[in-house]
Amino acid sequence: MPQDEQAAAAPQRRTVLRAGLGGAALAMTGLSAFSVGRAAAATGTSGAAPQPAGALSTPHWQRYVQAPPDRTVRPVKVVRSSGDVTAPEALLAAGGAVTVLRRPVPAPAPRWPEGTTAAASSVHGPNNGNDGRPRTYDASNAVDGDPDTFWNDDTIDAYPDTLTITAPDAMALPGVTLLSNTDGVPADFTVETWDGTAWQIRATVAGNSAVQCPVPFDAPVTTTRVRITVTADQVTPKGTFTRVNEVWPDVVTSADVPRVVVDFGKVVVGYPQVRFAWASDGNPGVRLAFSETLQFLTDRSDFTRSDQSGVAGGGTDQFAVPAEGADWTDRKGYQAGDKVYADGLHGFRYLQISLDALTSDAPAAQPYGQVAIDSVSLDFTAYLGTPDTFRGWFLSSDEALNRHWYAAAYTNELVTDTFRPDDVDPRDADTPTLHGRLVLHDGAKRDRDPYVGDVAVAGRTLYLTHDDAAAAARNVLADLADHQRADGWIPPASIAGYALTLFDYPLWWVTCSWDYVLYTGDRDYAARYYPHLVKVLDSWYPSVTDSDGLLSKGLGGTGNYGDYAFLPRTGRVTYYNVAYVQALNDAAEIARLLGHPDDAARWRARAEQVAEAVNTHLWDENAGAYLDSATGPVRHAQDGNAIAVTAGVADQARAESALDHLAATTTRPYGNAFMDNDTLFGGSSQRVYAFTSYPELVARFLTGRADSAIDQIKRTYGWMEAHDPGVTHWEGIGPGGIPYEDAYTSMAHGWSTGVLPALTNQLLGVLPTSPGFATWTVRPHPGSVAWAQGQVPTPHGPLRVSWSNERSGEFRLTVDSPRGTRGTVAVPTWGQPVSVRVDGRPVRRDGTGRGYGARSADGYVVLAGLEPGAHRIELRRTSQ
Known part of the structure; x- marks a missing residue:
């Protein structure tokens, strides 16, 4: 890929595809970050159809924006209700009718006589429970x-588990009742009784x-012994064991737990709020279960931090409703001493409200009574990306691409939030140095x-x-x-x-630092943390480098x-190693910015050496792709092959071959797998990771494969x-397109938003080429997109x-373009002779340049030195 004015001064490597997953010498890829300046968002008529872009007309992108209009978010529909529930639809709006959940006091559970014993085919060893x-x-x-x-x-x-x-003593049994919990429900089982000489099957479930x-x-x-044989468990978020809480010596049918499931329409994040109008005496309890998908919405949330912290939450958030009602916001902590625990902030789409309580929460909360609910809502805590907050936008002739761009923006808004001790991962992630900061x-x-x-992806999307x-x-x-x-x-x-301890993430810190500086022009950050950059590249990574100059996990x-x-x-x-090449070149750009030419030269030279070693030792001629690792079975990974292209390690032939290999071996209906x-x-x-698919997207744009x-x-x-x-x-x-870790999977994850920078930086073609957009380039990769x-x-x-x-x-x-900037524009020629006009003046015809240093390179006409303001470039095919 040809260099712009700024990058042309830097030494050129072996390939024109000089672009990395970071931005250094690599500023021409779509994988860099963006600025902190406050630029006014363009306005337009929401809901209007997109229009062709022959000129900079009024845009109509606002209809794709996904964020709620304000921080009070309400559910959009009731998915289902069960048990004794009246007027469930009343939950959707405050005021007026109320939703009432009723549950009678249950009869005491039947008990086995004193002296009853139980034995099992196997027993899990002890550990610490949620308390x-x-x-x-x-x-x-x-x-x-x-x-x-x-x-x-x-x-x-x-299986079987018995x-x-x-x-x-012998006792008469009309049947039995199995009480379990949601992550070990016996799905298929038999119940047998002992007749004195043999087991007799009495029921099959x-x-x-x-x-x-x-x-x-x-x-x-009439019998003295009952045997339960389990041959399958219910497939649930953790359904790998059989779990039986109680076997009751009778047939116990209970009134269904009153439940209502509401849908917020898409994933939201923040503090759930419930307005209780009134309740019966006796502390009736409610349990709230949350999930990003209906598939994993059970009597437990798809995920709670309390499951990781050891707090007794039972997989749900609890509240005991006072008789006079309450406006309750779900905050982390106990309602009564060490009972009735709630987890606080949640990310979810679906919310189930049940009139129920944990046995351990009695008498502070009871699983029966009556509860009247006026409304349900959410205090949305993340960045609120309404149309007037967008300082960057995108629109094209392809409706699907437009939807994906704004879906990525919303996904990223959900993870842009304040660091609060109660809301972060409980596994020792809280840190005073981030309290109250936007992260x-x-x-x-x-x-x-x-x-x-x-941040390597989410940061770029944010900027x-x-x-x-x-x-x-x-x-x-x-x-x-x-x-x-x-x-x-x-x-x-x-x-x-x-x-x-992660091996690769210090490299991403280097790349993210350059991205941040490149798009914000924040020289103070670069100067403040330059010593840290030197230390990680010149001390730690050399300590894990082998005799051929390659990083080798296992050393040090x-x-x-x-x-x-x-x-x-x-x-x-x-x-x-290709991420190392990328980081070294990114670091060299920071060094050049700060006036450290010796460091810049040393890191560029090392990047060249590592790139050469990768091509010597890790290229697989038989497959026409880079090995995942030189150790173990032969395989080829998306991450290494894609970044080899974007970091400029692969020359043109290797780049095309590696991408052909990925297309032939990893294409799935739901994306490209990360291993072959x-x-x-x-x-x-x-398995598909959008995180590693991102550089592959950029590699395909860079190699002229926009449609792929x-x-x-x-x-x-x-x-x-x-x-x-x-x-x-x-x-x-x-496999098959399911969430890759079932309920545990995060369904709104910032590292998966690379489609947004790929479309803006590559398809639209806009990139900075020096810190703070002092210089920039526009190089579209349109493929078959019309505008x-x-x-x-x-x-x-x-x-x-x-x-x-x-x-x-x-x-x-x-x-x-704004004042204080200069740019380079490259327009595609389709490999044909063309004429080019800038602002109505001819600057090139049939290979002859007449202005803006017009030159041909890699299927583009490149025009340098465009001054601030509006310019119109028109390219037409000609015949020779």
């Missing part, structure tokens, strides 16, 4: 009369999903901790949409640098007290270090759009671009 105290899972828990204890087998997905109950399952016998049976969390519901790898919030990235980068280890290693996040005590996906990769890994076979772990060739990039975008993001929860972008996609337009915020004001791509032989582009 932090040691718990056992003996079979005796199934007959102790306490529904909060349970028998847990000790096999994972292995539970045998022995009474001291298949497909059970009920936590309380009554099992009547055909006729009462980029990794996900809306979890982990809610700022990881630098996520292109809401550059007034760029401090969210700076705060994270600065805080991690301030916790740099003595040997130079930089932590990936605050989790585990800044001690989570790094055998147990992880990476962005905690992959079991060792030795010379292509991804680590399953030798790393089972199912890895079916667009196809990959539509498969990846179209799949997520079409499946629950819709709109937001998932942390990862597993596109957009605005990029800069510290100097908005930079607006519009182009139309007429395959009949014309390409028209308008650029309107």
